[in-house]
Amino acid sequence: MNAMGSGKWRKSLTSGFLHVFLLVYALICLYPVYFSLISSFKKNDDIFASPFALPTSFNWQNYVTALELGNIFRYFWNTLLLAGGTVVLSALVGAFAAYALARFRFRFQGVTLIYFVSGLMIPIQAVIVPLAYIFGQVKWNDNYLVLILLFTAFMIPMTVFILTGFAKSIPDELEEAAVIDGCGHWRTFWHVIFPLMIPAIATASTFNFINTWNNLIFPLIFIKKKELSTISVGLLSFFGERTSDYGAVTAATVITLLPPILIYVLLQEKVEKGLTAGAVKG
Amino acid sequence: MRRLTFRMLILCLSLVFVLAGCGGGSNNGSSSSQNASAGSGSGGSNNGGDKKVEISIMTRWGDSDPLSPFLNEVIAKFEELHPNVKVINDSISEEASYNNKLKTAIATGETPHIFYWPGVAGITDWAKNGVLMDVTPLMEDKEWFDGFISGAFEIWNLEQYGVAGHYGVPIGFNPEVMYYNKELFEKAGITKEPETIEELYDVIDKLNASGVVAWGMGAKDTWRLGHLHTNVFYHLNGVNAAKELGTRTKKWTDADVVESLALVKAFKDRGAFQQGFEGIDYNTERSDFLSGKSAMMLNGAWAIAEIMASDSPYKDQFDFFPFPYYSDKPEYKSDDVLYNEAFFLSGTMEGEEKEAAIAFIKFISGKEMQELKLQKYERLPSRTDVQVSESASQMMKDMFEYMGTIQNPGGDVHDYDPNPALIDVIRNSLVGIMLGSTPEQAAQEIQKSNDSYDNSRG
C-alpha cells in the first residue's frame, strides 16, 4: 500500500515539475506573439520609444495599413495556393520515392538516397542566378505551376529523408499479406504503405508548408507581377529605405500567423488519428 | 473504407491544386491583359490593338517609403502624357532584397530599364560591360540639362576609372547636417550654434551636464558611423582626398586618413553618445531624438520630411547647423557632405523602349517633377531652376539655401572607390574602433581590402 502510494506521489511530483518547465518554455515561445500583438497597436516611433509598454489605445491603423498597402488578402491567397500545391506534390512524389527506397532492394540504392538528401545541403542563394537564367529564357516567371515544381524540388530532400526513415520501419508482414491477397505494387502502396506513412507525411508536410510559406527569395526573384506575389514579399512593403514601419510589420505578422498555426493543428490531429486507424498492431 | 476516402481526398486535392496552378497562371494572365486594355482605353480611344510599350523602373522607394507616392504620381502623370507607355514600378526598399533582385536581373541580362544604385565608382564594371547607357548624348538637350546643379553630371563621369562617358542622371541631393533640439540646448545653457569642432566639444559637455544624451548615434546600423566618418574626413582632409584615395594616389594608411578614423572615436571618448550606442539601431536613435531623449542627430536632408511627419512634441523646436569645421583646417570649412542620388539607364535597350525610358528619366528629373518633389514631398531636387514653396517649413527653406552655399561637395567617402567591398570594410572597421581596436589597425584592414581588390583586378 505504502509503496504504491509513494510511487503515485512521486509520479505527480515529476508531472508537476515537468509542467512547470514546459509552461515556462511555452511562455518564452509565446512572448514574441504577445510582443507582436502589442506592437501592432502602436505607431512605429512608439515601438522604439517604449517597446515593452502596453499600447495606450487600440489603434487599428496598422491593420488598415497592412491590409491596404500590404494587399495582404491577395498575397494570403497566393501564398496559400503555392504552399498548398507544394505540400501536396511533395507528399505524393516524396512518398513514391520513399516507397522505392525503403521497401525495395536495388543497386545504387544508397547512392540514390544520398542524391536526394544532398539537396538539403544546397544554400539557396547560390543557385538563384542559374535558376533565374533558366526561368528568364524559358519565360517561366509568374508561372505558379512551375513555381510549385520549384518549391517541391527543394522540399523533396527533407521529405524523402524523413519518409524513407519511417517507411523502413514498417514490418514486412503487412506487405506480404497484401501481396498474398493479390495486390500488385500500386495497390500495395496505396492500401498498406501510404496509410502507415501518414504520421511521417503529416510531419514532413508541416515543415514543407512552413518553409514555402516563409520563403522570400523565390517569390522575390521569380514572381514579377505584383498581384501574384506572396506574403513574404508583401511584408517588404513596410520597410523604408532607412526606417521601417514596424507597426504595420507586426500587424501583418499577426494576420499571417493564422494559417500556419491552423495547418499545424489540423495536421497534428491527422498524425494521431492516422496512428489509431492504421495501427501497427501485430 | 477510411483509407479509400483519404486516398481519394489526396487525389482530389492534388487535382485541385494543379488546376489552380494552371488557372492561377492563366487567370492572372488574362486579368492583367484586361488591365492593360482597360488602361489603354482610358488613355485615349486607343483600341486598335496597339501593344503598350512597357518599361520597368527599380528604385529603393518601396511602398512604405516617403517618396513612393512621389514616384507613383510621376508615373501616373507620365502615363497620361504618353498613353502608349506603361511604367512598371518594381521598387523595393529593403536593402538585401533590392540587392538580390537587381543583381540577379543584371546577371541574367534582364537589367531594369531605369534603376537606382548608390555610389559612383562601384558602377565601373557595369559601365565597362554595357549594362549602363552613356547619357552624354542626352546632355545636349540644353533646356533640360542647364537646370541641373552645376557639375552634377560630372559626378558620374567615369573617365578617371577607365570608362569614357557619363552614366548617371542626378535625381536628388541631400546635404548632411546636425539637427538639434533648441529647447534642450537652451536648458543646457548653449546660446549659439557651434561652428568649430572645438565649440562642438563644448556643446557636448554642456549637454551631458544637463542630463540628456548629447548626440544620438545608432551605431548598430553601421552606416551611421560611416556618415560621421565622411563628415569628419572632408573637414579634416578635404573632399579631394577621398577622390585621391579612389585613384590610389593616397592610401588609407596615410597619417591624415588614419587621423580621420581616430577623430571619430574622439567623439565617443568625449562622451557624446549614450552608453551602449554601439547596439542601438537607427530607428531607436531617431525615436530618441524625436522624443527629446537626445539633443543632436547627424542626418541628411531627408530627415526634415520625417520630422515634420512625426508626432514629436518638439517639432517646432528643431533646427540644424552645418557640420563644424576643424579650426586648424579652415581651408576645408566648406568641404561638406552632399549625398548624391542618380538613376541609371540600361545599356541594352532599343527602339521604343529606349525612347520611352529616356523620356521618363527626363521627365522625373525635369523642372516640373523636381519642383513637385521639393514643394509637395519636401525632398531636395537635383536642379537649381526650382523654387521652395512659400508654405514649406523653415527648416526646409534653410536647407535649400544651405545646399546652394556648399563650395566643395562630396558624397560618401567610398563613392569614389571602385572596390565594392569598401563600404562594408570602412563601416565594420569603425565599429571595430569603437569596440577597442586602434585606428591604425582599422586603416590597415581597409587598405588590405583595397589591395586585394586591386590584385584580383590586376
Add this chain to the structure above:
Amino acid sequence: MAGYRRNKLVILMFLAPAFLIVTFFEMIPVGSTIYFSFHNWPGIATAPLKYVGLQNYANIFQNDDFLRSLKNVLWYVFWSVIGQVGLGFTLALMIYHVRRGTRFYKASFFLPLILPATSIALIWYFILFPTDMGVVNHLLDSLGLGTLKRAWLVNPNTAMAWIIIITTWSSIGYYTTIGLAALAGLPDEVMEAAEIDGAVGLRRIWSVVIPMIWESIRISVVLVITGVLKIFDLIFILTDGGPNGTTHVPATLMYKEAFEYNNYGGGSAIATVIFLLSIVLSVLSLRVMGSGKREA
C-alpha cells in the same frame, strides 16, 4: 516475394517523378554553381566567364574572414545540434509524459517556427537591448547581477552565442514535432511497461524509448546540420555579420561576395564549400550515431 522487391520497372517509376524534379530544379543549378566557382565573373550577363581554376578556393581559404566564419559555423553546428535535438526531443518526451495540455504546449513550441525572420529580429533586438531597457539586462539587474550587463549583439564575445541561442529557440519546434511523431509511433506495450515503473521509468525511458526513436534522432541531427549551414536571413538581419565581421558564417559571406561585391566566382566557391561541408558533417554524424537500431 523476392521478385516483388526487385522489380526494376516499378522502382524506376516510383523514383522517376522525384528524380526528375530534383535533377532539373536543383542539381543542374548546383552544377552551374560549381562551374562558376572555377571562374571569375562579375555577375553581368554580357561579361565573359574567366577561367581561374582553383584560384577562388585559394583566395577564400587565405581570407581571415572566411576562416573565422568557418570556425563560427562549426561552433554553431555543434551547439545547435545539442540544443535543437537535445532540447527538442527532451521537450517531446516531457510532453509525451504529461499527456495533459499537450495541444497547448505543442502549438506554443511551434510558434517561433512560423514567425518571419524580421519579427524575430525585432523582438530579440529589444530583449537584448544594450541599456537597462533590454529585458536581459533588466533581469540581470533585478537578480543583482548588474555587472554582467552587456551590449549583447554588438559585443564580439557574446554576439555569436546569442545568435546560436536565438536560432535554437526559433527552430526547436521542428524537432519537438519530429520527436512527438516518433514517440506516437511506438507500440503501446513497451510504453505501458515503462509507465508502470513510475519514477524508475526515467531510466527505463533512457534505455528503452531512446533506442526506439533513435532513427528519428539521427535524421534530426542531419537536418540540424544542413539547416544551420544554410542559415542566412536571421544572421543578416540581426547582426549583418557584425560586429566587425565576427558573426559571419559562410552563408552570409557567400551572399556578400556574390550579391554585394560582384565576385560571383568567389561566392560560388563558398557555396560549394558549404555544400561539401554539409555532406561531410552529415555523413560523419550518421556514422557516429550508428546504423539505426530497429525495434526488436
